[in-house]
Amino acid sequence: MNVTCSDRDRIFEDGTTGEWAALEVHAASCPVCKEEVRAWKSLSVAAKELRDYSESPSFWPRIERALAEEATKKAQRAGLRRWFSFLPEISLGWQTALAGALVLILTVSGGWILHRQRFVEPNPDDQSLLKSKALKEVESAETAYERAIDKLAAEAKPQLDNPATPLLANYHEKLLVLDSAIADLRAQAGLNPSNAQLRYQLLAMYQEKQRTLEEVLEARQR
Amino acid sequence: MGTMGLALPWKARISSVPRERGTRVEPSEHFVGGPNLAAEDAQSEDAALAAACRSGDLRAYERLYEIHGARMKNLARNLLGNPVDAEDAVQETFLKVHRSIAGFRGQSSFVTWTYRILINTCYDARRSRLRKKEVANEDSEESPGFEPRAPGAHPTLRMALERALAKLTQHQRDVFLLYEVEGFRHAEIAGMLEMTETASKNTLFQAKKSLRQMLEPPRGSAAEAR
Numbered sequence: 001m002n003v004t005c006s007d008r009d010r011i012f013e014d015g016t017t018g019e020w021a022a023l024e025v026h027a028a029s030c031p032v033c034k035e036e037v038r039a040w041k042s043l044s045v046a047a048k049e050l051r052d053y054s055e056s057p058s059f060w061p062r063i064e065r066a067l068a069e070e071a072t073k074k075a076q077r078a079g080l081r082r083w084f085s086f087l088p089e090i091s092l093g094w095q096t097a098l099a100g101a102l103v104l105i106l107t108v109s110g111g112w113i114l115h116r117q118r119f120v121e122p123n124p125d126d127q128s129l130l131k132s133k134a135l136k137e138v139e140s141a142e143t144a145y146e147r148a149i150d151k152l153a154a155e156a157k158p159q160l161d162n163p164a165t166p167l168l169a170n171y172h173e174k175l176l177v178l179d180s181a182i183a184d185l186r187a188q189a190g191l192n193p194s195n196a197q198l199r200y201q202l203l204a205m206y207q208e209k210q211r212t213l214e215e216v217l218e219a220r221q222r
Numbered sequence: 223m224g225t226m227g228l229a230l231p232w233k234a235r236i237s238s239v240p241r242e243r244g245t246r247v248e249p250s251e252h253f254v255g256g257p258n259l260a261a262e263d264a265q266s267e268d269a270a271l272a273a274a275c276r277s278g279d280l281r282a283y284e285r286l287y288e289i290h291g292a293r294m295k296n297l298a299r300n301l302l303g304n305p306v307d308a309e310d311a312v313q314e315t316f317l318k319v320h321r322s323i324a325g326f327r328g329q330s331s332f333v334t335w336t337y338r339i340l341i342n343t344c345y346d347a348r349r350s351r352l353r354k355k356e357v358a359n360e361d362s363e364e365s366p367g368f369e370p371r372a373p374g375a376h377p378t379l380r381m382a383l384e385r386a387l388a389k390l391t392q393h394q395r396d397v398f399l400l401y402e403v404e405g406f407r408h409a410e411i412a413g414m415l416e417m418t419e420t421a422s423k424n425t426l427f428q429a430k431k432s433l434r435q436m437l438e439p440p441r442g443s444a445a446e447a448r
Contacts, residue, residue: 013427039438043430046437049380050300051293051388056309060287060319063313067280070320138385209296 002026005033012040131194137200145206152213159220169214178209265331272332276323290333293404294340300387300399301344311347315340326377326445337406341396341414386436393417394429401426 001022003011011019027033094205153175163169192198271289274282294315298308318339326335387395396415400406401422406414408422415422 012430014423039434040430043433043437046379046383049383050296050399050403051298052296055292056295059295059309059312060284060291062309063287063316064280064284066313066317067283069322070317071278071280072361074321097379125386 005030008033008036024032135193138203139193142199142202142206145203145210149206149210149213152217153212156213156216156220159216162219165219167219168216174212175209175216178205178212181205182209246266268331269328272323272326272328275319275332276326283320286319286336287316290336292308294337297337297399297404298340298344300384300403301341301396302347307347307351311340311343314343314347318343330413331410334410336416337410338416345392382437383433388434389436390429390432393425394432397422397425398429398433 001018002192003019003022005026007019008023011023015023023033023037025039045184159168160172160175163172182205185198185205189195189198189202254345269287271282275286291312294306294312295305298311302308302311315336319336322339326332330338387398390398393415397411400411400414401408408419408426411417411422412419417425
């Protein structure tokens, strides 16, 4: 195989073994190519100066520790993933898309529910509305009781202001105690109108006062 | 580093001695006899090592380190300029391999894939270092600052070469280091740097031409006359 100076760069770049041998033969009689081949080879020799394969005994243990820690983390992640193993194995892209779709569905559903609650007609079967309705009924019953009791109290007032018998004096004292208890319970019910227990107690007090006033009036007739 | 001393299925097929190409001078791409057998052997070794690593066996990673650790560290040191950053990059590479091995589909060789991760890790480390330098308002010189290493036969030549390498383009420097220093073939370099084999050869040619211009003293008139 014959090569010339013009083949030199091509052989440097991608020459076969045979072409290199031919270049060496040519360089023996061509000073320019001889110098070029020498310089080219000297770069490869000089490159070996950048080799330092010295051992560092502590390096592998360091990597091993890091790998062991990584393996532990991986195992923990795998354990967490098992909780979601019922989900089909899908790519991360699809998982992201599904998560996005889920968030969108939840947002739209939440918005729709809020919108409906704001504008929908009150439902008579709704427990919360019944509760406030019951409260109104209780309050109106209390008002009726108060009116009835006020009428009885007005009728019994002469006997109670000047009790003729010890029995009437006792009734008077009982009514004073009941009035005080009623005032106290009404104050508490004002602070917490939905407390059913307070309402029952107040109702019981009204009933007791009504019964007592009726007994005072009966005692007068006797 | 301790020896494994365990009968791993792939142990017998993988040489524990790193490939030595210390005497390689051009041309090096042409096998002398039995290229197919050598290539098949290398492929099966590579696949066995990949499978062992995929199974999560830390001994397989130790084997990878035994075969390629020194070369990986040397490459990282030449890319980053100091042994501390080089060790960090190699460790990070092992962790990345461990994390991503499940996704390795064998489209390239396992070793090529590992070196590609190492090179990318070194690029990331360099970028991160440059950013830190910029933030600290320090000298943002792009070339890596080389630290003194184990004394070689020609420390002056080595330093001159390191300075000249720093002036090459990134690809030229990478190809030169992988081919001339680490002894990889162009086919392997092409896989690592995601370029064609021809591009790798051409890049090496350009790199050596540039290095020669930078390192060789200007030829005298006597040489011209010859």
